[in-house]
Amino acid sequence: MSNVPHHISRQFDNELETIRSDVLAMGGLAEQQFSDALEALIRFDVSLAEQVIENEVKVNSCEVSIDEECVTLLARRQPAAGDLRFVMAVIKTITDLERIGDEADKIARMTINLAEKSVPRSNYIGINTMGVFVRDMVRDALNAFARMDSQEALVTAGKEPESDEQYAALLRQLITYMMEDPRNISSFMDAVWVARALERIADHARNICEYVIYFVEGKDVRHISIEQMEDEVRGG
């Protein structure tokens, strides 16, 4: 923005800063929704689960309004280089945040189903452990976005394969329970959907990390292994 008058450049910076803080607010909301859904699941708290379902629209409307801000900024300010990469990273990130909100909503719905049934809570200990792991991944991905820290993004993305392993182990466990207790298969299926939602949320957290790396390093690190990603970022 070196060739434009100072006051226009400052306005532009303000607009970018508004988008940035709106994404962080949306991230905070999605994280809260996910965290509340997990809390509701752990405590079989139906009213908290209902609150998550009610708040889902808020995450959706953030996505719509931030997309609009991005289109307006692209049309008016014609950003280039890093600013353009930032806008691209935002457009992608909010899609993943919206999906995290969707998955939180699904967990809340399954929690209500599970609370009505007679499945022992001890069967969900593995899910709670994975839930905490994935919640930390989401928090770290959002921190990486807030600070545009590609190293933290790399470390956080690197945890995603572990969430896949946790998911596979949980699934094996749940299938064993089903075989032992076929009458409760539909309750166990609800638990399967929760596990699946957690696995998807970990994917979304990884995606957000990839957009941070794209913005900071100017490199598209999607569709490659964690090892290749490390080479791309650390290799400079």
Place this chain on the structure above:
Amino acid sequence: MSNVPHHISRQFDNELETIRSDVLAMGGLAEQQFSDALEALIRFDVSLAEQVIENEVKVNSCEVSIDEECVTLLARRQPAAGDLRFVMAVIKTITDLERIGDEADKIARMTINLAEKSVPRSNYIGINTMGVFVRDMVRDALNAFARMDSQEALVTAGKEPESDEQYAALLRQLITYMMEDPRNISSFMDAVWVARALERIADHARNICEYVIYFVEGKDVRHISIEQMEDEVRGG
């Protein structure tokens, strides 16, 4: 583009046309992958399933290269109004096409699992029916994109709730099978994942239709019901 010299305007049009045809090629590829995965599932054809898995990277690399084209176009040409909406619609659409490719890959993997097991094919008739329904939705969504036809997009998006009903019915059926035949639960779970993949693909087809409507009508119709969407489009 009325204030720029004719030859620049034509170059710009060519670049937009290239992006458009690249998205259509990517759409054709994702559709083919999905269609092959279904065919492999119906015929328990392991070698076709392996081919789908092998080709998955092609869909991914389309996403990366079209994203790059969009960034370059945004930086160089600074599109406004309809052209900018088109680029936004493309950026969103290719994410959904990539996910359709992912789901086709999952169906292919489940097909290989299922082919190794002794589950009667008659158990999958419901899945095949839903598969054909969703395949038609994907084809129609891509046709709507190719012609930027918001009416066709509306009709196709309107079929998504029916895919949800088919999915729910399939799931109930598969859970019944599991309860009757608990030893084969893990095979039935593979069928559950196929059903789930189909449900997700229908969502992606609906998303693509929503971007077509966004481009043509200039209205963001995400996160609203099909009825509200009809009002938005037909109400003008």
